Amino acid sequence: MYRDQLAFADKELRRGVFLQALDESAHAKAHDIQLQTYYPALFGEHCFVMVLFQARPRPDAGEAPLPVETIADRLEAGLRREGAEASVFHVSRAEFIAVVGLSKPEERARLIKRLRGCIAVAEKEALLGYDLWACVSEAYAAEIKNANRGYRDVMNGMLYRGVGDAASVLDVEEIEYVWNVYFPFEKLEKLSNYLLNGKLQESVQIIRETMGENAARNVHRHQLVHIAKSMLFYMLRYAGGSADMREELYAIETDFCRRAEQTFDYRELEEALVAVAGRLSAYGRAEPKNKLNSAFISQYIELHYMENLYLDQIAAVMETTPKYFSNYFKKTFGVNYVEYLNKVRLSHARDLLRSTSLSIAEIGEKTGYLNASTFTTTFKKYMGVSPSDYRKQNDQQIV
Template identity: 25%
Template structure:
């Protein structure tokens, strides 16, 4: 008899517990996962194959019915039928009438050549006449001998031959053999009929086209040869079976336990669905084998683990006891005793290292979460989430918390940078300005949930949540945002579009689209504007966005008389008259004026190209305010009606360069110098580069950078003060440009070179 000491038993259970935790549990989990994964894989694969085959069958069947519908429409729209209807009650001996009847019979014969069409006939409602591909008879004779159906079938069919019908499908019914033919000539067949009336939109049609579809052929079309497919069928909206292949026991307790139902809607008939019944027992047979093998392997690993644990407990008992005894008297440098000799300390040290790395990674991910959440809000506003489930799944992935039924309003802030800012600002500096604006807007709504995101490069969307206890309405929120835009009025013209207030998160795209639509009603004033329903509905004097014939003739007369100054003044008069008009209305009128100028100027000179005209329209479209439009027309006027350039151009540019060196801290607008030299902005820019050798913007930047370096090395001024002294609005616009030309920041430049 084997005698086990208590410490050895304890060691055995320790080894076995570790074996169980470190090996058996992962094995059990892996087996369980494998089992369910295989089951799911088999089910999904079977479902995909089943759906693919069903979709293929449904597609072919629907295509066949669509083709049948087209053929029926063509037949009913044919001129022969239209010509026959007026003479349908004519004499049977009429040669023309008989020709039309035979023509209709030929068309019916062509229709019957379809894959699953067994018969087709024309049923005339107001005459005792039925025509099929082989004969034409009165109704009583036709349905007794040519198309023999029982009284129950007649009671089910004839009520459908009234009223407007368009591809109406009857219930399946049986057509018996012709009583006049031998018994072996033909057998009874089950069909379902589709009915179409003519005239198509009439509630009292004159004729019905009835086409019989063979139920046996349709059964062959939808049948599947897979052993795990019990049966297939086409079912209507009332759960009635139209066509069935195989055994179908949908709805029984046995079917719900052992079968799986797959259903695909028909694209041709909305009341039809293609249904298949899958035998789960046959389908999951490989999974049952995997489960049995898993249990066998689990038992094997239990026995193996017990044997290994017993062997190790006997083998390692003495060394472990010796190690514990030796560590009992061991002292750490700090005086503490080390009682246990295992790998715990090593694992602990590594755990601390992993926790430290995980903490760094968490901080990195936390910094990216707001950007990802802003991307989710952008997609939400643009309507890219089709339903609430897709949004909820995405929100859980990025830890985006939202109330689906909160009351919200979308405000769209449109930024239109002035031309002088566009030339002097980089994309980086613009990003700093927008980041500063976002921070300012968020601080202005304490205690209110606010979402901000960029839906377009020039659109900042602001989603305001109306808390139940708050009295903040959309207009008040827009006014608050407008106050935060005032410090940035020197950079761009801002317009706030006020969207509709919605009560569910799925309606936010509608509020966003409404806010975007409101931006259309902005004006040409330089200050920030609010555009909402009140602005859209306000009563204004009518504004004609196009020149009258008299104005056009006046412009042509001024051009012919070379009274160019009056020509320019007339544009200013139009702008003064439309100072309260919408921006788009004024732009339309200005485009019409420019187009008239071009046509008038072409009478005197033809040295302008299409590219030149396109550039003029681009200059006009970039204008944001009424003052910019005025300056734009001055530039265009100088380009189109300018006189010869002054002779001493070099002296003029020398004076401009001297002015730049003397007034580098001021706003040096290129429009000012261009107007001074009677040039357009583009023409002045190209001439400046030819004369000076550098672009206008780069020359000014280098002059300012030279003065900035002098201030950095010779004074103790702060970076913000130096930025203002050299002509920049603040450090956010000064630092990126300094880094662009010097390669380092101003602070680092001062640290390196100042002594």
């Protein structure tokens, strides 16, 4: 028992020293002495690569997750069975780092093949009930100063993993960088309004189309997380109400952001967004106690934008004065009332220009403008082109 305790303490000390070696901060001389003590155990060959493992328990596994020390030991044992001498350390959450020694850089390609076999066996035996994934750094000379370079390689590999890539092992030298993300601003502008009006089906359709299109483009994981968070903020932007509601929205946001950082399948992110939409849609259907709140105002404008919504008229609906309503609106929405109303109207006008053959005058009338001239002038002011030119451009894009 005493020997086991000493072995455990020694391994934890090695882990602490190793994790400190990964960062770029300055350390005391005592740390350098410890590094020299453990150097032969970490770098037993002329070269090394770092391997980042992710070991995530499957939701349907039905068993309690293994201790992280057990997972690290089993990964290390699996690598040794494949002929790869390695030290494996738990880094954070489901992430483990292995330092694998190589006698020469050319052995790296063979190691990657071994890793695929190691993962396949582990998922069926030692780590049954876990999904495993690995990322391999470039090969470096066995020097402490290169530890941080290898670590940056594998962390960047995790960020730049393609969301449609199903391979169990990612080689950082083969990453294809892409920036063709799909972010439909016009649709996302509608997302919050749909939710405020209780239109859950339309909201879910926007979420699934946006996430699905990005998955088809095989964007990088960090890009998809950014898109998902942006969609969340669009959904939350006008949902604030009472203090209790704000606390619940805060809980929704923090829970989603935590899940987004720990999720690596775009479908899980998509379902998490759909779940948030369902909760916010219920708020949109609820009758507000006080009309002068962002959710009710946005909902009312969305339902009545095609009418002559003058400032004094909507202020009367909200049971307040035009001056107070104007100040409240600017403070809450960040723009003045007329500008917001025009953006809502023009959002619907763009849809009609793209999807119908109605005349410019008819579209202007349907979206709340008294005449075609006013509609054309307002559209060009905000969109930079006339309604007819916008329709022509859209027709060209469709073709």
